Amino acid sequence: MLNILFSAQPERWDEYKGPLNAAFATAGLQANIARDHAPEAVDYIIFAPNGPVTDFSPYTKTKAVLSLWAGVETVVDNPTLTQPLCRLVDPSLTAGMVEWVTGHTLRHHLGMDHHIRKQDGVWEERFPPLARKRPVTILGTGALGAACGQAIHALGFPVTGWSRTAKELPNIRHLHGQDGLQAALSGAEIVILLLPQTPATENILNAETLALLAPGAFIINPGRGPLIDDDALLAALDSGQVGHATLDVFRTEPLPAAHPYWAHPSVTVTPHIASTTRPDTAAQIICENISRAEAGQPLKHVVDRNRRY
Numbered sequence: 643m644l645n646i647l648f649s650a651q652p653e654r655w656d657e658y659k660g661p662l663n664a665a666f667a668t669a670g671l672q673a674n675i676a677r678d679h680a681p682e683a684v685d686y687i688i689f690a691p692n693g694p695v696t697d698f699s700p701y702t703k704t705k706a707v708l709s710l711w712a713g714v715e716t717v718v719d720n721p722t723l724t725q726p727l728c729r730l731v732d733p734s735l736t737a738g739m740v741e742w743v744t745g746h747t748l749r750h751h752l753g754m755d756h757h758i759r760k761q762d763g764v765w766e767e768r769f770p771p772l773a774r775k776r777p778v779t780i781l782g783t784g785a786l787g788a789a790c791g792q793a794i795h796a797l798g799f800p801v802t803g804w805s806r807t808a809k810e811l812p813n814i815r816h817l818h819g820q821d822g823l824q825a826a827l828s829g830a831e832i833v834i835l836l837l838p839q840t841p842a843t844e845n846i847l848n849a850e851t852l853a854l855l856a857p858g859a860f861i862i863n864p865g866r867g868p869l870i871d872d873d874a875l876l877a878a879l880d881s882g883q884v885g886h887a888t889l890d891v892f893r894t895e896p897l898p899a900a901h902p903y904w905a906h907p908s909v910t911v912t913p914h915i916a917s918t919t920r921p922d923t924a925a926q927i928i929c930e931n932i933s934r935a936e937a938g939q940p941l942k943h944v945v946d947r948n949r950r951y
């Protein structure tokens with residue numbers, strides 16, 4: 643019998659206990675999944691950042707910590723975490739992100755805001771360009787960025803992706819490294835941020851990199867708030883270098899009521915809802931990973947502590 647600790651916000655337990663128990667029963671793994679276990683008896687921890695476990699040192703026999711989130715920046719540097727940490731890669735999380743990103747990409751591409759806001763009796767014809775004339779750049783081509791890239795390509799946009807390492811992705815011009823960043827951003831009309839928050843990605847959009855974009859470019863950030871230098875973005879919005887920013891994530895969440903983003907006419911604030919973890923699929927993914935470990939196979943999606951993602 644495996645002892646599995648569910649360490650997330652208490653209210654999540656009602657959503658997860660059914661799907662988790664069903665997934666383990668289907669897999670034929672005997673598991674006692676609970677919100678309370680003696681730490682020294684715990685085999686695996688299912689983890690969310692706002693749950694009760696903050697000190698992993700009493701969990702001496704724990705074989706892995708399985709995150710319910712894709713982003714692990716709040717736990718990866720925890721000095722008590724010596725166990726392997728797995729981040730969540732889940733098709734439902736990906737599907738939600740693809741829908742949110744393509745929706746906001748099309749909104750900006752088609753100039754929907756102009757017509758929604760301007761119902762003033764004036765018949766003003768404004769034709770958007772075809773998607774094939776609107777270059778889109780995605781910073782971060784991992785599980786989420788690569789899937790968004792394919793969906794945006796399917797709509798007709800020329801897509802450039804950028805990440806730390808070189809790779810081949812169908813339908814995407816892929817660049818990497820510092821030189822690649824400059825080329826990826828130069829002339830981009832829509833930029834989508836799907837990088838993790840690490841010391842290497844902080845403020846990746848700053849005064850210098852924002853100046854590389856096509857004038858009036860759109861920024862869509864469902865990645866993490868610290869990817870953007872906020873003062874530089876506000877200055878670029880005020881000068882018109884950036885036409886609009888749709889921001890789902892912020893340095894401080896909830897975004898404080900007095901923050902200039904709320905009132906800025908060229909900023910859309912969404913409250914970290916670009917995508918979310920769905921218990922039915924997440925339970926299956928976590929069960930599959932624990933089954934692998936119990937069968938002596940390597941865990942999937944283990945976070946590299948040096949890279950921090």
Ligand code: NDP
Nearest residue numbers: 712713782783784785786805806807838842864865916917
């Ligand atoms: P992955 O780990 O699969 O992908 C991360 C990508 O970022 C990879 O392509 C990686 O490069 C690239 N990258 C990391 N560091 C650097 C760097 N220094 N320079 C260039 N590229 C870099 O993550 P996911 O796609 O699953 O998730 C991405 C982020 O999305 C999460 O970390 C989280 O912050 C955010 N997120 C937001 C949600 C929301 O609702 N707003 C929901 C879920 C996630 P390489 O491929 O070379 O390794």
